Amino acid sequence: MREKIKEIKKTESPPKVIKNLYNKEEIQDFLKLYKDLPVTTHNKKQNVVKKRWLQGYNEKLEKLFFERLKKEIGDFKMDNLQDENGKDVYGLIQESYSPIGLHVDGGFELKNQIYKQSLIPLTPIGSTVIFKNRFYEMSTSFTQDPEELKKKNLSYGQNKRSSEHLKLYGNKPFDKKIHEQYLKHENIDNLKGLEVELIYEWEVGSMLIFDRSHLHCSSSVIEGKKIGIATFTKK
Numbered sequence: 165m166r167e168k169i170k171e172i173k174k175t176e177s178p179p180k181v182i183k184n185l186y187n188k189e190e191i192q193d194f195l196k197l198y199k200d201l202p203v204t205t206h207n208k209k210q211n212v213v214k215k216r217w218l219q220g221y222n223e224k225l226e227k228l229f230f231e232r233l234k235k236e237i238g239d240f241k242m243d244n245l246q247d248e249n250g251k252d253v254y255g256l257i258q259e260s261y262s263p264i265g266l267h268v269d270g271g272f273e274l275k276n277q278i279y280k281q282s283l284i285p286l287t288p289i290g291s292t293v294i295f296k297n298r299f300y301e302m303s304t305s306f307t308q309d310p311e312e313l314k315k316k317n318l319s320y321g322q323n324k325r326s327s328e329h330l331k332l333y334g335n336k337p338f339d340k341k342i343h344e345q346y347l348k349h350e351n352i353d354n355l356k357g358l359e360v361e362l363i364y365e366w367e368v369g370s371m372l373i374f375d376r377s378h379l380h381c382s383s384s385v386i387e388g389k390k391i392g393i394a395t396f397t398k399k
């Protein structure tokens with residue numbers, strides 16, 4: 165059970181989209197950073213390339229990012245994984261070729277007071293669906309797939325698999341229109357009881373910020389591939 169649940173709830177606020185935060189040159193710098201970083205994982209099944217945003221590749225960009233995020237959310241600490249030298253990783257850059265399913269990014273330490281997460285799109289086509297529903301345990305992927313649910317030997321940094329969400333939010337069927345338009349990769353029964361808080365249409369230069377307790381997933385709208393930077397914070 166999460167220790168600081170009261171404190172976490174106190175800092176919650178509606179998702180926020182900040183437009184025109186990064187200019188074209190800065191986006192180019194992010195893309196170059198992505199190119200320069202070493203691959204962390206290439207998951208062929210999920211069709212995703214993941215790179216950790218390690219410090220030291222572009223210090224100007226690190227500073228810019230940190231300060232702009234601080235301006236929006238106040239004081240925070242990074243809560244991404246750490247690198248081999250115990251240094252904070254600034255985020256996770258993902259190049260995905262297929263949509264990511266329903267999950268929550270609660271982190272891997274129940275004692276942490278999770279705070280906000282941010283998303284910076286580096287490619288123009290895509291969207292992210294944030295649900296009103298919240299979950300306060302560790303990083304979890306929500307699924308009904310029995311093969312997925314069998315996975316118990318997870319390595320550090322991998323989401324737990326669970327179907328617990330189906331017991332938490334009631335039985336109201338999910339909105340058919342939204343499912344058809346944005347969430348075709350999800351079985352509609354897996355979305356039972358969920359309601360949409362915000363659909364963030366990716367726009368290069370903008371940034372999305374939302375509470376880490378929100379269930380969310382990417383939409384099924386992908387043209388070829390999309391690249392985004394996700395950063396997780398704690399208090």
Ligand SMILES: [Fe+2]
Pocket residue numbers: 267268269380
């Ligand atoms: Fe996520």
